[in-house]
Amino acid sequence: MKKLIIHNKKELIEHRKKLRNNATPAEAHLWKHLKGRQLNGYKFRRQHSIFNYIVDFYCPLKKLVIELDGNFHYTLDGLIQDKERDNILKEIGITTVRFENKLVFEYTTEVLEIILNTLEEL
Numbered sequence: 001m002k003k004l005i006i007h008n009k010k011e012l013i014e015h016r017k018k019l020r021n022n023a024t025p026a027e028a029h030l031w032k033h034l035k036g037r038q039l040n041g042y043k044f045r046r047q048h049s050i051f052n053y054i055v056d057f058y059c060p061l062k063k064l065v066i067e068l069d070g071n072f073h074y075t076l077d078g079l080i081q082d083k084e085r086d087n088i089l090k091e092i093g094i095t096t097v098r099f100e101n102k103l104v105f106e107y108t109t110e111v112l113e114i115i116l117n118t119l120e121e122l
Helices: 009-019 025-037 075-092 100-107 108-121
Strands: 045-052 053-059 065-067 095-100
Touching: 009 045, 009 053, 009 095, 025 045, 025 053, 025 065, 025 100, 025 108, 053 075, 065 075, 065 100, 065 108, 075 095, 095 100, 100 108
Parallel strands: 065 095
Antiparallel strands: 045 053, 053 065
16 A cells, blocks of 8 residues: 655655745745744744645644745635635644734744744644
8 A cells, every 4th residue: 555645745846946945035034033943942844845735834843834924815815725725734733823924024023932832832
């Protein structure tokens, strides 16, 4: 029986690399604070795939996804797609936390505190 692969599918490698190399300013800013286990020793991956979704950041130890949302995410289609994706991830025990892009710049300390509090609660 073939093992079901849900994390980092090979067919998404090139797309993930492209996203990593073309990070949004908000993603690049937050990554400066998450990389290298800077947030209380928690390891994060960026542009990690789960099923056919590519999430902005993922902490495998706590099964936490962090998504940074731009304008599309606040349209009706975007809200529907995000809700569906979050529910699918929740079914396999993954929690999603979302932040609007501009909040990452304006309230970096508070965003990091929310992420850390969520990690500690999981």
